[in-house]
Amino acid sequence: MLNMSVDEMDISQTPSFRNDFKQDLKFDASERTYFKNSYHSVQLLEDLQSLRKNEVLCDIRLETDDGTIVFGHKNVLVAASPYFGAMFSAFNESNKNLVNMREINSDVLQLIVDYIYTGEILVTNENVQVLLPAANLLQLDYVKSACAEFLRTQLNPSNCIGIKVFADLYNCTDLMSSSNAFINKQFLEVVKSDEFLCLSYENVIQIISSDDLAVPFEEKVFEAVINWVKYDLNQRKDFLPNLMEHVRLPLIASKPDVLKNIVEEPLLKNNPECNKFVLEALNFHLQKSIQHFIISHSIRCKPRQFDxxxxxxxxxxxxxxxxxxxxxxxxxxxxxxxxxxxxxxxxxxxxxxxxxxxxxxxxxxxxxxxxxxxxxxxxxxxxxxxxxxxxxxxxxxxxxxxxxxxxxxxxxxxxxxxxxxxxxxxxxxxxxxxxxxxxxxxxxxxxxxxxxxxxxxxxxxxxxxxxxxxxxxxxxxxxxxxxxxxxxxxxxxxxxxxxxxxxxxxxxxxxxxxxxxxxxxxxxxxxxxxxxxxxxxxxxxxxxxxxxxxxxxxxxxxxxxxxxxxxxxxxxxxxxxxxxxxxxxxxxxxxxxxxxxxxxxxxxxx
Known part of the structure; x- marks a missing residue:
């Protein structure tokens, strides 16, 4: 192509503008067709990304705490993120061309800006725990959902409790539900993990009170409670009565050998508040042996509901x-x-x-x-x-x-x-x-x-x-x-x-x-x-x-x-x-x- 300025170009000399072009094209006035270039938006994003990487027409620089600069175009960032929309329209940053992004590290910011310009995001074990909070901050729902879906596929007995806490922190409701379902289904394996033993008292109750625990025998819930208490006995022994309220001992009462071990458990034997739950189980067993059929309104007598x-x-x-x-x-x-x-x-x-x-x-x-x-x-x-x-x-x-x-x-x-x-x-x-x-x-x-x-x-x-x-x-x-x-x-x-x-x-x-x-x-x-x-x-x-x-x-x-x-x-x-x-x-x-x-x-x- 010849190098010339816009002023030097005379479009009137092109064939379309020549005065001696006399051919008349005849059309049906009612005919018109709309065309849509399906590659237009893709090409547009690619071109914008190219402009950004070459720092062409960029009007904003995003700086992280380690001094990394990520270039961008305000209008593109505003179109993609309500966070940037507020920043560049109503806050002090609206007239600035350099903004400090203290909440986000440089690697994640680069990933997110690349996503805004490409629609693609790479989620890994290494970045998901910082990528999801950043996506939540910038109100990038797709990235947040992608991170949540990635975590769902990674659920296992050793991390499901941590993922549930993480999902709750950032209001990922579907991931919360999936984590709960996984914990209920894999309860017998989950309680062997360090995550369970390190749980707070409130979170232990939240798990063991569920009707949906997939436990073939209720004594497994009892064993999990005792193991959790013994893990830090001095700090946790006073929680035992409240925990035992959610263990359904009457369902164990028909197994004399198992119930004998529970009765002989020192932590219960020496706790008058816990003894009432043992007596309830014994009375339920006695009543059932006489009547065969009992429907108790106590939650402790109700079998867990399997899926x-x-x-x-x-x-x-x-x-x-x-x-x-x-x-x-x-x-x-x-x-x-x-x-x-x-x-x-x-x-x-x-x-x-x-x-x-x-x-x-x-x-x-x-x-x-x-x-x-x-x-x-x-x-x-x-x-x-x-x-x-x-x-x-x-x-x-x-x-x-x-x-x-x-x-x-x-x-x-x-x-x-x-x-x-x-x-x-x-x-x-x-x-x-x-x-x-x-x-x-x-x-x-x-x-x-x-x-x-x-x-x-x-x-x-x-x-x-x-x-x-x-x-x-x-x-x-x-x-x-x-x-x-x-x-x-x-x-x-x-x-x-x-x-x-x-x-x-x-x-x-x-x-x-x-x-x-x-x-x-x-x-x-x-x-x-x-x-x-x-x-x-x-x-x-x-x-x-x-x-x-x-x-x-x-x-x-x-x-x-x-x-x-x-x-x-x-x-x-x-x-x-x-x-x-x-x-x-x-x-x-x-x-x-x-x-x-x-x-x-x-x-x-x-």
């Missing part, structure tokens, strides 16, 4: 050739079935309910000997077994069961050969049954759903016809109220509840087995059809919600459904069909009829 991976399904299986009811643990993640405590009789056509994902109740059945009886299984017991509970007031088969506020409702069913509308409730606090207001309609073979602290009695058989009516029970008012009817009649219907929606699944319309499914939202007040299942199913008492999905287990129909599960995904409105793995029993014709979701028993390994 969804710790849930499992308890299935109820029958054989045409054997009189017993076989139960199995079914893990949907692995499709494995393992033997669970069996019941002595068949309990066919009974109702099943679960309190707190721990206490499984089986109510009634078709046999005269079991029509009023109730059996209970505590899945948290080290050696779970079915134990008899207080009989119902009315014999019932083909009944509906709902659990609400730690109370079990036995709804309708056949009393002998007659459909009834009576309802009774088992109050777990006093372990007694009492009658409540009857439904407006006789119903057997019904489904029961629980939503928003109300019971819904859905469909069923009144002794003459299949029903599509639905009624709702308010326990505070002790009243039943009719609500929107189903789209079709359904007896032997299965009910699932997930994310505020009630699902009526399959059943029988008169004499026809159904694969159709309809959903009900109380706010909408109508039932509407969703995607059909693959197979017709009725009498499937096993509909459970787990990990945002509905599982429909077993059931009956003219097709073979006993060894299949259908899984509904509400996000895609689709059903998938799964084949159950073979069971471990020697009974050839065993069939899965229903199931309930429960906490994984502590003795059951993954």
């Amino acid at each position: 969804s991976l710790k849930k499992i399904i308890l299935t109820f299986n029958w054989s045409d050739t054997m009189p017993k009811c076989y139960t199995e643990w079914y893990d949907p993640a692995t499709n494995l079935r393992r033997s669970a405590p069996e019941m002595k009789d068949s309990r066919r056509k009974s109702g099943v309910g679960v309190i707190r994902d721990q206490f499984v109740f089986v109510l009634g059945g078709v046999n005269s000997s079991s029509a009023q009886s109730v059996n209970m299984l505590d899945v948290s017991s080290p050696s779970p077994c079915w134990v008899p509970m207080v009989n119902m007031l009315v014999s019932r088969a083909y009944l509906g069961v709902g659990v609400l506020n730690d109370c079990i409702y036995a709804v309708g069913g056949f009393h002998g050969f007659v459909s009834v509308n009576s309802v009774e409730v088992f109050d777990s606090s006093i372990q007694k049954w009492r009658m409540v207001t009857s439904m407006t309609t006789n119903r057997s073979l019904l489904g029961v759903g629980v939503l928003n602290d109300h019971l819904y009695a859905i469909g069923g058989f009144d002794g003459y016809d299949s029903l599509k009516s639905v009624e709702c029970y308010d326990p505070l008012l002790d009243t039943w109220t009719p609500v929107a009817e189903l789209s079709v009649c359904r007896n032997s219907v299965s009910i699932g509840v997930l994310d505020g929606v009630i699902y009526a699944i399959g059943g029988i319309d008169g004499s026809v087995n159904l694969k159709s499914v309809e959903a009900y939202r109380p706010s909408d007040g109508v039932w509407s059809f969703i995607a059909d299942m693959h197979l017709c199913r009725n009498n499937s008492g096993g509909v459970v919600s787990l990990d945002g999905l509905l599982y429909v287990i077993g059931g009956e129909s003219e097709e073979s459904v006993f060894d299949t599960i259908e899984v509904y995904n509400p996000k895609t409105n689709t059903w998938s069909l799964r084949k159950l793995s073979r069971n471990n029993n020697n009974v050839a014709d065993i069939k899965v009829h229903c199931g309930v979701v429960v906490n994984r028993p502590p003795y059951l390994t993954n």
